Amino acid sequence: VKDLESSLRRALSARADLVTGTALRPASPPRPARRRIPVPVLPGLAVAAAVLAVVVALTAGSAGPDGRDWVLLPSLDPLAGGTAVSAAGWVGTVPQGWSAVVVDDVDPETSTACLSSADGSCRVALSRTTSDPWDGRGPTADLSRGRSYECAGRSSTPRTLVPSGRRGYLVTSACTIEGAPAELVRLVVPQYGLTAAAFRRPDDPAAAELVTALLERLDVAPGVPRVELEELTCDELPELCPGRTPRPSPFPTS
Amino acid sequence: VERAVASGRGSLLSGWLGGRPTTGDEVPTFEGLYHSHRLAMVRLAILLVDDQASAEDVVQDAFAGLHARWSRLSDPARALAYLRTSVVNGSRSSLRRRRTARRYVPAHEPPAEPADVDLLLAEEQRELLAAVRALPERQRQVVVLRYWSDLTEAEIADTLGVSRGTVKSTASRALDSLHTRLEGSR
Numbered sequence: 001v002k003d004l005e006s007s008l009r010r011a012l013s014a015r016a017d018l019v020t021g022t023a024l025r026p027a028s029p030p031r032p033a034r035r036r037i038p039v040p041v042l043p044g045l046a047v048a049a050a051v052l053a054v055v056v057a058l059t060a061g062s063a064g065p066d067g068r069d070w071v072l073l074p075s076l077d078p079l080a081g082g083t084a085v086s087a088a089g090w091v092g093t094v095p096q097g098w099s100a101v102v103v104d105d106v107d108p109e110t111s112t113a114c115l116s117s118a119d120g121s122c123r124v125a126l127s128r129t130t131s132d133p134w135d136g137r138g139p140t141a142d143l144s145r146g147r148s149y150e151c152a153g154r155s156s157t158p159r160t161l162v163p164s165g166r167r168g169y170l171v172t173s174a175c176t177i178e179g180a181p182a183e184l185v186r187l188v189v190p191q192y193g194l195t196a197a198a199f200r201r202p203d204d205p206a207a208a209e210l211v212t213a214l215l216e217r218l219d220v221a222p223g224v225p226r227v228e229l230e231e232l233t234c235d236e237l238p239e240l241c242p243g244r245t246p247r248p249s250p251f252p253t254s
Numbered sequence: 255v256e257r258a259v260a261s262g263r264g265s266l267l268s269g270w271l272g273g274r275p276t277t278g279d280e281v282p283t284f285e286g287l288y289h290s291h292r293l294a295m296v297r298l299a300i301l302l303v304d305d306q307a308s309a310e311d312v313v314q315d316a317f318a319g320l321h322a323r324w325s326r327l328s329d330p331a332r333a334l335a336y337l338r339t340s341v342v343n344g345s346r347s348s349l350r351r352r353r354t355a356r357r358y359v360p361a362h363e364p365p366a367e368p369a370d371v372d373l374l375l376a377e378e379q380r381e382l383l384a385a386v387r388a389l390p391e392r393q394r395q396v397v398v399l400r401y402w403s404d405l406t407e408a409e410i411a412d413t414l415g416v417s418r419g420t421v422k423s424t425a426s427r428a429l430d431s432l433h434t435r436l437e438g439s440r
Contacts (some may be wrong), residue, residue, distance in 0.1 A: 004433055005401065011379040012386070012402040016297035018375075019306060 282330045284321055291334065292317070295341050301398045302345035304387065312348050316340035338403070339413050342395055349391065385435045393428035397420055 292313060299309035316337050327333060375383070386397055392414070399410045405423075411418045 001429060001433075002414065004429060004436075007378065007382055008386070008401040011375075012301055012398060014375055014379050015383055016301055016402060019293070019300055019309070051306070097277040178264050 281383070282333055284324050284333075287320075287333055287337065288317060288391075291337065294363055295337060298403060299341050299345050299399065301386075301402055302342065302395065303348050309345075310345035310347050313343055313345050326430050335412060335424075339415075342413055345390060369436070381436065381439065382432070388435065389431060393424055393431065396424045397428050397432075400425055 289302060295313045295316065296309050298304070299312045300306055303309050303312060319340055320333060320337055323336075324330075324333075327336070378402070386394055389397065396410060399405045399413060400407075405413065405416045407421045410421045416424075
């Protein structure tokens with residue numbers, strides 16, 4: 001018995017010790033897009049409203065209509081090597097070579113993490129299931145870790161809480177998600193030193209809505225063009241402020 | 255002991271949460287717990303679910319659950335025990351999900367173990383690990399918690415929510431089973 005116990009300890013240790021690192025794996029190479037549709041001009045105010053709502057939810061940790069929070073722990077650094085936590089259940093370490101991490105709960109059953117590289121490109125790097133049980137339908141297995149996943153699906157409802165006094169600067173960039181064009185909108189919240197960004201998928205009208213959000217510290221991606229388009233305040237968008245009538249979602253819903 | 259501390263294994267050996275000796279008044283933090291014990295938890299999970307992707311997902315779930323409950327923890331010093339229980343339970347759910355998936359869509363099975371894993375293990379170890387994998391789920395949990403996590407019978411009982419007597423008898427049956435299986439293969 002003693003021999004067996006000793007052998008067990010050695011064998012289990014040998015197997016466990018093969019796991020030497022658990023950083024997120026980069027996504028597999030993107031598949032060619034099935035179709036490409038030119039990126040339309042951003043409806044500035046609509047996107048601004050949604051982005052502003054997202055960043056407010058991120059920074060304020062306010063619960064959305066479905067009761068889920070967007071949370072990035074302020075004490076956890078989302079830069080490379082840091083840690084990010086999403087309320088939907090994603091916890092991960094940002095791998096070296098990536099400047100930021102995107103966490104999102106685009107669907108009640110999935111949590112998607114997207115990464116943004118310093119050159120401004122972005123890609124979905126990881127997604128995972130969070131709910132149980134699996135009903136035997138759908139692409140659940142395709143959402144396993146390390147596989148590419150399109151940032152599509154039921155969008156988080158744009159948040160409607162914008163604390164008074166917060167301001168932001170919208171900037172735009174472009175990126176692709178799985179080879180398809182996507183729009184990246186950034187919103188800087190000066191007093192927090194944070195940038196939020198949101199992607200939308202113009203190639204799919206039903207999913208042409210904000211599908212994920214990114215939180216990063218300022219100046220971590222010097223290669224990303226930042227074009228200030230507009231400064232927003234609560235007074236400029238009163239319908240998004242607490243106590244006011246929420247603005248209907250500017251994006252089509254299926 | 256040093257090996258156990260270095261690997262983040264063992265609740266009594268590694269201090270409160272961070273793999274450091276406790277001074278008695280340190281307050282564990284979620285971040286400290288994450289950085290100090292994530293790898294060890296992934297290693298624990300991989301011994302229960304076999305593949306690293308599933309193990310990492312199980313651990314993510316465990317940390318996310320802990321994060322959601324962090325402010326309500328009555329005794330933060332027990333966070334590691336809570337986390338370990340979550341990993342064990344999550345591993346069990348993962349295996350159950352996998353069995354269900356296999357029934358419907360074989361192609362959706364998680365990726366197989368990389369070939370180099372086998373190459374890096376001695377033949378005896380491969381044989382023994384295969385025998386451990388063939389154990390009933392509860393026996394496998396007890397074996398891993400006892401011989402890899404170095405937990406006491408009381409700690410294993412606490413983790414699995416069973417009595418110490420059950421832990422003892424389960425471990426005994428597991429060893430008998432392993433012995434029989436290994437003898438039969440020689």
